[in-house]
Amino acid sequence: MNYSPVLTAKSRHLFAKLLDYTQGKNLPKGKSLHAHLLKTGVFPSCPFMSNTLVNFYAKCHLFSEAHLAFVQISYKDTVSWNCLINAYSQLSLRCYSLSALELFKQMLQHHTLPNSHTFAGILSSAAMLEDSMIAQQAHSFVLKLVDSYDVFVYSSLLNVYCKLGDLISGQKVFDEMAEKNSVTWATMISGYASQRLTKEAFSVFRMMTAGGGEGVNEFVLTSLLSALVSSEFVDTGKQVHSLAVKTGLLSIVSVGNAVLTMYAKCDSLDDAVQAFELAIAKNSITWSAMITGYAQGGIAPNELTIASVLKACSSLSALEQGKQVHAHVVKNGFSLEVPIGSSLSTMYAKCGSLDDGNLIFTRMPARDVASWNAMISGLSQNGLGIKALELFEEMQLEGARPDYVTFVNILSACSHMGLVDRGWEYFKLMSDKFGEAPRIEHHACMVDILGRAGKLYEATEFIESATIEHGLCLWRILLSACRNHRNYELGAYAGEKLMELGSQESSAYVLLSSIYTALGRLHDVERVRRIMNLRGISKEPGCSWIELKSQVHVFVVGDQLHPQIQDVRSGLWRLSKLMKDEECSSILEELV
DNA sequence: GTAGGGTTAG
Numbered sequence: 001m002n003y004s005p006v007l008t009a010k011s012r013h014l015f016a017k018l019l020d021y022t023q024g025k026n027l028p029k030g031k032s033l034h035a036h037l038l039k040t041g042v043f044p045s046c047p048f049m050s051n052t053l054v055n056f057y058a059k060c061h062l063f064s065e066a067h068l069a070f071v072q073i074s075y076k077d078t079v080s081w082n083c084l085i086n087a088y089s090q091l092s093l094r095c096y097s098l099s100a101l102e103l104f105k106q107m108l109q110h111h112t113l114p115n116s117h118t119f120a121g122i123l124s125s126a127a128m129l130e131d132s133m134i135a136q137q138a139h140s141f142v143l144k145l146v147d148s149y150d151v152f153v154y155s156s157l158l159n160v161y162c163k164l165g166d167l168i169s170g171q172k173v174f175d176e177m178a179e180k181n182s183v184t185w186a187t188m189i190s191g192y193a194s195q196r197l198t199k200e201a202f203s204v205f206r207m208m209t210a211g212g213g214e215g216v217n218e219f220v221l222t223s224l225l226s227a228l229v230s231s232e233f234v235d236t237g238k239q240v241h242s243l244a245v246k247t248g249l250l251s252i253v254s255v256g257n258a259v260l261t262m263y264a265k266c267d268s269l270d271d272a273v274q275a276f277e278l279a280i281a282k283n284s285i286t287w288s289a290m291i292t293g294y295a296q297g298g299i300a301p302n303e304l305t306i307a308s309v310l311k312a313c314s315s316l317s318a319l320e321q322g323k324q325v326h327a328h329v330v331k332n333g334f335s336l337e338v339p340i341g342s343s344l345s346t347m348y349a350k351c352g353s354l355d356d357g358n359l360i361f362t363r364m365p366a367r368d369v370a371s372w373n374a375m376i377s378g379l380s381q382n383g384l385g386i387k388a389l390e391l392f393e394e395m396q397l398e399g400a401r402p403d404y405v406t407f408v409n410i411l412s413a414c415s416h417m418g419l420v421d422r423g424w425e426y427f428k429l430m431s432d433k434f435g436e437a438p439r440i441e442h443h444a445c446m447v448d449i450l451g452r453a454g455k456l457y458e459a460t461e462f463i464e465s466a467t468i469e470h471g472l473c474l475w476r477i478l479l480s481a482c483r484n485h486r487n488y489e490l491g492a493y494a495g496e497k498l499m500e501l502g503s504q505e506s507s508a509y510v511l512l513s514s515i516y517t518a519l520g521r522l523h524d525v526e527r528v529r530r531i532m533n534l535r536g537i538s539k540e541p542g543c544s545w546i547e548l549k550s551q552v553h554v555f556v557v558g559d560q561l562h563p564q565i566q567d568v569r570s571g572l573w574r575l576s577k578l579m580k581d582e583e584c585s586s587i588l589e590e591l592v
Numbered sequence: 593g594t595a596g597g598g599t600t601a602g
Contacts, residue, residue: 012593015593015594016593018594019593019594047594048593048594049593049594050594051594051595052593052594052595053594054594054595055594055595058595077594078595079594079595080594080595081595082594082595082596083594083595084595085595085596086595086596087595089596090596115595115596116596117595117596118595118596119596120595120596120597121595121596121597123597124596124597124598150596150597151597152596152597153596153597154597155596155597155598156596156597156598157597158597158598159597159598181597181598182598183597183598184597184598185598186598186599187597187598187599189599190598190599217598217599218599218600219598219599219600220598220599221599221600222599222600223598223599223600225599225600226599226600253600254599254600255599255600256600257599257600257601258599258600258601259600260600260601261600261601262600284601285600285601285602286600286601287601288601288602289600289601289602291601292601292602320602321602
C-alpha cells in the first residue's frame with residue numbers, strides 16, 4: 001500500500017500535534033496519537049509522519065520503541081535512517097555510537113543514500129570513539145555526497161580531527177569552510193586548547209572577534225579558558241574573566257566552572273576561591289574543580305573551607321576526592337576537632353567507608369551531634385542496624401543530646417531490620433524524653449516500619465490519626481506496602497486518598513491503576529488514567545546508570561540496546577529465582 | 593511538512 005504524499009487538512013493538524021509532543025516530550029499524548037495513527041493506517045505507510053514518530057520516541061529516550069517503530073515503517077527513506085542514527089549518536093556513549101555506525105552500515109546495504117544529516121551524526125560517533133579510520137572514510141563520503149560546504153557537517157568533521165589531535169587536518173577543514181558560526185569557532189578553539197596550543201587558540205578567538213564581539217557564547221568562552229593552563233597566562237585569564245562578566249555569561253555554570261579551573265591552573269588559588277564563593281550556580285563539577293584546585297595548589301585552606309569541601313564530597317559520594325582532602329588535613333597538621341574531624345568521619349561514613357569513618361570518629365577529642373548522626377546513618381545504611389542502635393545508646397551515655405535527624409536515622413534502622421516494637425518505642429521516646437515533636441520524616445518512617453512488617457491496618461490507623469500536614473507522602477508509602485503485600489483493597493483505598501489530595505507523582509497513579517487491573521476493575525483503571533491525563537501527569541521512563549572502568553552504562557526501561565542486555569536479563573532472572581525463597585521477589589519481578 | 597554540529601573537572 002502506498003500512501004499519498006499529500007496530507008489532508010486533518011492529517012496536517014495531527015502532524016503539527018506530533019511535532020508539538022516531540023518538543024514537549026509529552027509521552028502519554030504521543031503514545032495515544034501513535035495508536036490513532038496505527039488504527040487509521042497513516043502509520044506505518046505515510047513516510048514523514050512515521051519518521052516523526054521515530055523521532056518522537058527517540059526524543060523521549062524510549063529507544064526500543066523508536067527502534068520498533070523504525071522497523072515497522074513500510075518504505076524507509078533517508079530521513080527514517082537519520083532519525084535513528086542521530087538518536088544514537090547524540091547519546092554520546094561508546095556503545096550507542098557503535099550502534100549508530102552499525103545502522104549506517106545497514107543503511108548502505110539497503111541502498112539508501114546518506115546525506116548531510118547522516119554524516120553529522122556519523123562523524124560525532126566517530127569523534128566519540130576516536131576512530132580515525134571511520135573519520136577518514138566518512139570524510140571521503142562527504143566529499144562525494146555533500147556538495148556544498150554544509151556548516152553542520154564541516155563542524156563535525158573539524159571536531160573529529162580535533163578529538164584525534166590532528167590539528168593540521170582540522171585547520172585545513174576550518175580554512176575550507178565558507179560559512180562559520182559559534183559552533184565552528186568554539187570547536188577550533190577547543191581543538192587547540194586540548195593540545196595546549198594557547199597562542200593558536202587565542203589567535204582563532206581574535207579572528208572571530210575582529211568584526212565585533214558577535215557570536216561569543218558560553219561554548220566559546222569555556223573553550224578559550226581551557227587554553228590557559230599555567231601561571232604565565234593569569235593576566236590573560238583575568239581579561240577573559242572580565243569579558244565573561246561584561247557579557248553576562250558568567251552566570252552560566254559551565255563558564256563559572258571554567259573560570260575557577262583557569263585560576264586554579266594558573267596557580268592563583270585566591271582568585272579560584274573567590275570565583276567559587278561568588279559563583280551563582282554550582283554543580284558537582286564546581287566542587288570537583290575546587291577540590292582539585294586545593295589539592296594541586298599546595299596551599300592550606302582554612303578549617304571552614306575544608307569542612308565545606310568535605311561536605312560536598314559526602315553529598316556526591318566522592319570518596320577519592322574526600323581522601324585527597326584528608327591527605328591535606330594530615331599534611332597541614334589540622335586537629336580532628338569539630339568541624340574537620342566531624343566532616344571527615346561524616347564523609348567516610350556517607351561514602352560507605354565505615355572503618356575509616358569509625359577510626360576518625362573514635363579519635364576525635366569531642367563529637368558533635370552531626371558526627372553521631374553520620375555514623376549512625378552510615379551503619380544503618382550499610383546493613384549494620386544493630387550497631388547503629390548500639391551507637392545511639394552510647395551517644396546517650398556520653399551525654400550527647402540526640403536531635404530530630406538522629407531519630408530519623410534510628411527509625412530507618414528499625415525499618416530495615418523489621419523492628420516494629422523498637423520503632424514505636426523510639427517514636428514515643430522522642431517527644432517523651434527529649435521534647436522533640438515528631439516531624440513528617442518520622443511519621444514516614446513509622447508508616448514504613450508498619451508497612452514493611454505487613455501491619456497495614458495499623459499503618460492506616462496511624463496515618464488517619466496523625467495530626468500532621470503533608471500526609472500525601474504517608475499514603476504513598478502505604479500504597480507501596482499494600483502492593484508488596486498484595487492487599488489490593490487497602491491499596492485502592494490509599495490510592496484514592498492520594499488522588500483526592502491531588503498527588504502529582506506519576507508512580508502513585510501507575511500503582512493504583514495496576515492495583516485496579518489486578519482486581520479486574522477495568523473501568524476504574526480507565527478513570528485513573530483519565531484523571532492522570534487531565535492533570536497533565538506523565539510517566540517518565542525509568543533510567544539508571546553505572547560507571548565501570550571509566551565507562552558509563554545507561555539502562556532505560558524496556559532497553560533492548562545495551563550490547564549485553566541479554567546477559568543482564570538472565571542475571572536478573574537468576575537473582576529473582578534466588579530471592580523467591582526469601583519472599584522478596586516482588587521487587588525484581590518488575591525489572592525482568 | 594519530518595532528521596544534524598560544539599564547552600567546563602578528573
